[in-house]
Amino acid sequence: xxxxxxxxxxxxxxxxxxxxxxxxxxxRILQLARPMVTDGGLAGISMDAIAKEMDYAKGTxxxxxxxxxxxxxxxxxxxxxxxxxxxxxxxxxxxxxRDKMASIGVACEDFRERFADLFQIDVMVRHAAVWExxxxxxxxxxxxxxxxxxxxxxxxxxxxxxxxxxxxxxxxRVEDMMFGLWSLTYGGMIIDDSSPGLDHxxxxxxxxxxxRNCHALMDGYGWQPLYxxxxxxKLVRSxxxxxxxxxxxxxxxxxxxxxxx
Amino acid sequence: xxxxxxxxxxxxxxxxxxxxxxxxxxxRILQLARPMVTDGGLAGISMDAIAKEMDYAKGTxxxxxxxxxxxxxxxxxxxxxxxxxxxxxxxxxxxxxRDKMASIGVACEDFRERFADLFQIDVMVRHAAVWExxxxxxxxxxxxxxxxxxxxxxxxxxxxxxxxxxxxxxxxRVEDMMFGLWSLTYGGMIIDDSSPGLDHxxxxxxxxxxxRNCHALMDGYGWQPLYxxxxxxKLVRSxxxxxxxxxxxxxxxxxxxxxxx
DNA sequence: GAGAAGATTGACGCCGCGTCATAATTGACC
DNA sequence: GGTCAATTATGACGCGGCGTCAATCTTCTC
Numbered sequence: 001x002x003x004x005x006x007x008x009x010x011x012x013x014x015x016x017x018x019x020x021x022x023x024x025x026x027x028r029i030l031q032l033a034r035p036m037v038t039d040g041g042l043a044g045i046s047m048d049a050i051a052k053e054m055d056y057a058k059g060t061x062x063x064x065x066x067x068x069x070x071x072x073x074x075x076x077x078x079x080x081x082x083x084x085x086x087x088x089x090x091x092x093x094x095x096x097x098r099d100k101m102a103s104i105g106v107a108c109e110d111f112r113e114r115f116a117d118l119f120q121i122d123v124m125v126r127h128a129a130v131w132e133x134x135x136x137x138x139x140x141x142x143x144x145x146x147x148x149x150x151x152x153x154x155x156x157x158x159x160x161x162x163x164x165x166x167x168x169x170x171x172x173r174v175e176d177m178m179f180g181l182w183s184l185t186y187g188g189m190i191i192d193d194s195s196p197g198l199d200h201x202x203x204x205x206x207x208x209x210x211x212r213n214c215h216a217l218m219d220g221y222g223w224q225p226l227y228x229x230x231x232x233x234k235l236v237r238s239x240x241x242x243x244x245x246x247x248x249x250x251x252x253x254x255x256x257x258x259x260x261x
Numbered sequence: 262x263x264x265x266x267x268x269x270x271x272x273x274x275x276x277x278x279x280x281x282x283x284x285x286x287x288x289r290i291l292q293l294a295r296p297m298v299t300d301g302g303l304a305g306i307s308m309d310a311i312a313k314e315m316d317y318a319k320g321t322x323x324x325x326x327x328x329x330x331x332x333x334x335x336x337x338x339x340x341x342x343x344x345x346x347x348x349x350x351x352x353x354x355x356x357x358x359r360d361k362m363a364s365i366g367v368a369c370e371d372f373r374e375r376f377a378d379l380f381q382i383d384v385m386v387r388h389a390a391v392w393e394x395x396x397x398x399x400x401x402x403x404x405x406x407x408x409x410x411x412x413x414x415x416x417x418x419x420x421x422x423x424x425x426x427x428x429x430x431x432x433x434r435v436e437d438m439m440f441g442l443w444s445l446t447y448g449g450m451i452i453d454d455s456s457p458g459l460d461h462x463x464x465x466x467x468x469x470x471x472x473r474n475c476h477a478l479m480d481g482y483g484w485q486p487l488y489x490x491x492x493x494x495k496l497v498r499s500x501x502x503x504x505x506x507x508x509x510x511x512x513x514x515x516x517x518x519x520x521x522x
Numbered sequence: 523g524a525g526a527a528g529a530t531t532g533a534c535g536c537c538g539c540g541t542c543a544t545a546a547t548t549g550a551c552c
Numbered sequence: 553g554g555t556c557a558a559t560t561a562t563g564a565c566g567c568g569g570c571g572t573c574a575a576t577c578t579t580c581t582c
Contacts, residue, residue, distance in 0.1 A: 018529090018579075041390040043304065048569060057531040062571070124388075126455035127381075129302040143457045150462045171490065172473055175463030179449065180474030184441060187448015191440070194387035196404045201411045202436030212433055213441030213478060220481030229432065279548075279560090309538060318562040323540070 026064050027252050028054060030078065033071045038117045042072055042130060069133040073142060076125040078251045079118035080145035083111050087152050089247050090239055097160035098223050099235060101181070104153060105214050106239040108185045109207050114249060116193075123190060153178050165224045172221070180217055185210055211236070287325050288513050289315060291339065294332045299378045303333055303391060330394040334403060337386040339512045340379035341406035344372050348413045350508050351500055358421035359484050360496060362442070365414060366475050367500040369446045370468050375510060377454075384451060414439050426485045433482070441478055446471055472497070 032053055036044045045068045051058040065071045090107035094100040112119050124130060131139065157174040160166035168177065192198060192206035203209060215227040225231075293314055297305045306329045312319040326332045351368035355361040373380050385391060392400065418435040421427035429438065453459060453467035464470060476488040486492075 022529095039390065041388055043569095044390065046569070047571080058570090059532070059572085060530055063529070067571080120388075123451075126451075126457075127302055127385075128455075129300070129305065131457070139457065143461075146456065147458075147462060154463070173463065176470040176473060177477075179452070179464050179467075179470050180445060180477065183449035183452060183471065183474065184445050184478075185448070186452060187446070188440065188444035190384075190387075190451065191444060191447060194389075195407065196387075196392070196400065197408075200404075201408060202415070202434065203440050206440075209437040209440050210444065212437060213444065216438075216441065216481030217445075217474065217478045218481070220477030220479070283560095307538070308540080312563095319539090320541085320563070321561055324560070328540075 022064075025054070025056075026074075029061060029064055030071065030074055034075060034117055034121075037072065037075065037121055037124070041124060042068060045071055066135065067133055069130050070135060070138060072121060072125050072130060073134040073138045075118065075121045077138065077142050077145055079115065079122045080142065080149060082115060082118065082247075082251050083107075083122075084145065084149050084152065086111050086243060086247055087149060089243060091152065091156060093239075093242065094235075096225075097156060097163055097165045098218065098225060100156045101153075101160070101218065101223075102211075102215070102232065102235055103239045104156065105181070105185060105211060106236055107243060108189075109211075110240060110243045110247075112189050115251070118251065119189065120193075150178070150182075153182070160223060166221065168221060177217075177221055181214055184213055184217060188213070283325075286315070286317075290322060290325055291332065291336055295336060295378055295382075298333065298336065298382055298385070302385060303329055306332060327396065328394055330391050331396060331399060333382060333386050333391060334395040334399045336379065336382045338399065338403050338406055340376065340383045341403065341410060343376060343379065343508075343512050344368075345406065345410050345413065347372050347504060347508055348410060350504060352413065352417060354500075354503065355496075357486075358417060358424055358426045359479065359486060361417045362414075362421070362479065362484075363472075363476070363493065363496055364500045365417065366442070366446060366472060367497055368504060369450075370472075371501060371504045371508075373450050376512070379512065380450065381454075411439070411443075414443070421484060427482065429482060438478075438482055442475055445474055445478060449474070 029050055032050050033045050036046065036049070038044070047058055047061055047068065051061050054061075065074065086107040087104050090103040090110075091100045094103050125142070154175060157166070157178050161168070161174065168174065188206060188210040192203075195201075198206065211232070215232065219226050290311055293311050294306050297307065297310070299305070308319055308322055308329065312322050315322075326335065347368040348365050351364040351371075352361045355364050386403070415436060418427070418439050422429070422435065429435065449467060449471040453464075456462075459467065472493070476493065480487050
């Protein structure tokens with residue numbers, strides 16, 4: 001792929017100027033597409049509009065993404081990278097297994113709050129009509145991202161069992177329980193921003209309710225130590241502050257910056 | 262609306278022939294649109310295709326639904342009517358509050374299994390891009406359907422408290438807990454049919470996992486009687502059989518059939 | 523500096539939505 | 553049974569947007 005014995009000018013990052021330019025343009029396309037998706041869904045993305053906005057011909061855009069769905073999937077991959085980053089940052093600063101789990105919950109909240117548009121995109125991209133139109137390569141990338149997130153969560157579960165904090169007693173598998181926390185959080189958030197008049201139905205703060213429900217689920221499986229409102233409040237506050245300070249808002253895929261060496 | 266002193270031929274149902282014809286056509290449109298949505302989402306609906314299929318001009322279709330989104334919303338309303346029907350049938354044949362709740366869970370499963378396409382539609386319709394394009398009137402209808410479902414669930418919760426089976430101890434509101442069960446079920450199902458490679462991640466049977474997790478959540482809140490695998494198995498089996506026998510597959514909105522009187 | 527490989531361009535074909543002026547049908551009233 | 557207004561049906565049309573591709577321009581290699 002990369003011309004090994006080339007005279008092409010090499011930038012510090014190991015890319016030819018052209019390659020760097022292309023990479024930058026790709027980012028720019030995604031940047032432009034994001035708000036379009038936000039109001040209008042997949043149909044909101046207009047290849048013509050992107051091309052016009054960037055002062056490139058439409059064909060050039062199609063060199064990067066062979067269809068709208070590819071753009072959406074690329075954004076979803078960015079989303080999941082960011083989510084994983086938050087998961088890791090949140091979990092790794094706790095010792096206790098249940099605290100780790102709760103922190104990941106806070107990371108979900110934080111993701112949803114700071115990257116609301118990406119959350120939506122993550123939901124959209126999963127519809128068969130979108131999924132099937134995208135390239136095998138990107139689909140695999142996305143699946144990988146998702147599996148890494150799930151693996152992080154599952155590892156916390158296994159740690160809890162190893163340390164004796166949790167005992168599912170053979171009848172239930174760790175993954176099934178993690179699936180529960182995932183459903184609860186993901187589902188709650190989807191309902192929160194897509195259900196007409198949640199408050200009419202009696203829900204004041206969806207996030208608070210979701211958090212409380214996650215704890216009830218963990219209590220239901222006997223995960224030690226059981227829910228303690230005061231402890232939770234502190235955990236939430238500190239985790240949130242930590243994430244805001246240590247995980248930044250930009251979402252571009254970690255391209256080598258050229259700063260190193 | 263209805264011409265009171267009209268010579269128009271009146272059918273037994275109280276509609277003029279024309280009105281009946283229009284109603285029937287409306288059903289036919291929805292019938293045709295359903296599979297289109299299934300493979301292709303909102304974009305899968307083609308007004309031209311529907312018109313051609315029905316041998317009507319496009320304008321006629323637009324007399325019924327002013328845009329594709331209206332069709333989708335109409336289908337979503339059908340979906341929620343059906344869901345409510347299942348909820349009621351499932352809950353009303355149980356005595357115990359926790360059994361009622363578990364039965365509603367089974368109703369959700371049954372709905373998802375028998376009306377998979379409507380489940381998807383229900384998810385789609387909630388996206389802002391769709392929601393905002395539909396008419397106020399239909400949106401209100403939809404919100405009503407949803408509230409009736411939620412009310413049914415909430416009433417079970419309140420009954421549990423009244424009977425002493427459940428005690429949330431002031432810190433949590435019934436609605437918040439019901440929201441948890443809703444999130445868990447809804448979210449789990451969404452993940453189930455939209456996540457690439459759930460089994461790669463360790464989930465064998467999503468429905469079983471969801472059911473188990475709902476019980477864990479209820480246990481976590483101390484809802485009596487606590488989870489008993491054997492009891493649950495029986496409940497699931499009998500509820501499922503009952504629903505299959507007593508709630509039918511057709512989804513047309515209950516139009517007066519003319520049979521009565 | 524010639525030629526190959528790769529990148530860029532934008533006009534084009536096509537599809538599908540939603541409109542609207544026109545035409546057909548219906549029903550009320552005489 | 554005939555007339556007229558209101559309701560309903562029609563389909564050609566304008567418009568916007570997707571994805572293509574032959575032609576053109578740039579970059580790299582030798």
